[in-house]
Amino acid sequence: MIPAPTGATRLHVIVGDPIAQVRSPAGVTAAFAARGHDGILMPVQVAPADLPDFLAVAARLKNLDGIVVTIPHKFACYLACASATDRAHFLGAVNLMRRRADGAWHGDMVDGLGFVGAARAKGIDPKGMRALLVGAGGAGSAIARELVEAGVSELAVHDSSTERRDALIGRLNALGKAPVRAGTRDPQGLDFVANATPAGMKQGDPLPVDVARLAPSAYCGCVITRPEVSPFIAAARELGCVTATGTDMYQQHQGIMVDFLLGTDEA
Known part of the structure; x- marks a missing residue:
């Protein structure tokens, strides 16, 4: 209590x-x-x-x-x-x-830690996977860095702001850990798809990717917590994809957040 x-x-x-x-x-x-x-x-x-x-x-x-x-x-x-x-x-x-x-x-x-942690909790290891990230804002940038650190074989980044997208790509390529390039809404040939945009929070929002071109074997994750299951995740599940919601992501990083706020991350 x-x-x-x-x-x-x-x-x-x-x-x-x-x-x-x-x-x-x-x-x-x-x-x-x-x-x-x-x-x-x-x-x-x-x-x-x-x-x-x-x-x-x-x-x-x-x-x-x-x-x-x-x-x-x-x-x-x-x-x-x-x-x-x-x-x-x-x-x-x-x-x-x-x-x-x-x-x-x-x-x-710590957004990236929570997102990748949610994938691993679903049995998905990003290492060696070809990934697509939609959204290069705060959460998206953190997820992109964590995917590169996790060992993806390549990362495509799509964002409505080409300036923001290209700045993130440049920083990530400077790490020398995985090739990072500009992507599109087309997920064909990619096996890890991450939505780090608010698309789906409001009724009538367009889907962040062209779901019709998703492979059923692709993993799909989303940062949105409300609705509980975003339209993107619902569509991916209909195809048979393994998925994680924004709530799954939050559950993975809650402990990390509390450790940081209380200063126990330095213990």
Whole structure:
């Protein structure tokens, strides 16, 4: 049972726009309680134009220990961090911020760990696979890096912004670990397909890939948590593909998030 908050309860917030789709407040709060930590995670909806004001106020809240960052703030919040992990520096984005002893923020980006962890939980090892990533934003960039680190044989990246896509491709190719190229919505010949866009959150959204050209043997993963099963995942399942939802992804990285927010990742 989760204890009722008191004046001594340590506060964490998850910030995004929109915010109603997030699943982490209840799970992270329960995880805090399970570890004997008197803390809570609360959702706050902040528009991009208001983010600087929010961060300025957040820095002055003495009982605010951490921030979980979701769409569309991951790149902007990185700039607010005084320090960050190597993967966050590489990506220029964060989805976690922890208060340092001096009051400044330390950031990390663990979306890729959760996404690849969800695939492995379904029995899919990305090593040696030909992968397609749709979406080169904060989550997509993190997933792309983790797929390259996991040993995919090649990675195709598709994004509506060719500038953002090409910048990510350039950074990933500089690692020298797997060839990364521009992709399209066509998944033919690829056996690992990742949707890291919001496509499917709103009724009538187009599918992120041409599902008719998916192979039944392809693995399909998605970052969307609401609806629980995105239209892309539903279509892939009809073909017989192994799939993972955004909730599967979240379940894999919840423990990583809590470790970071409580500072136990450094133990």
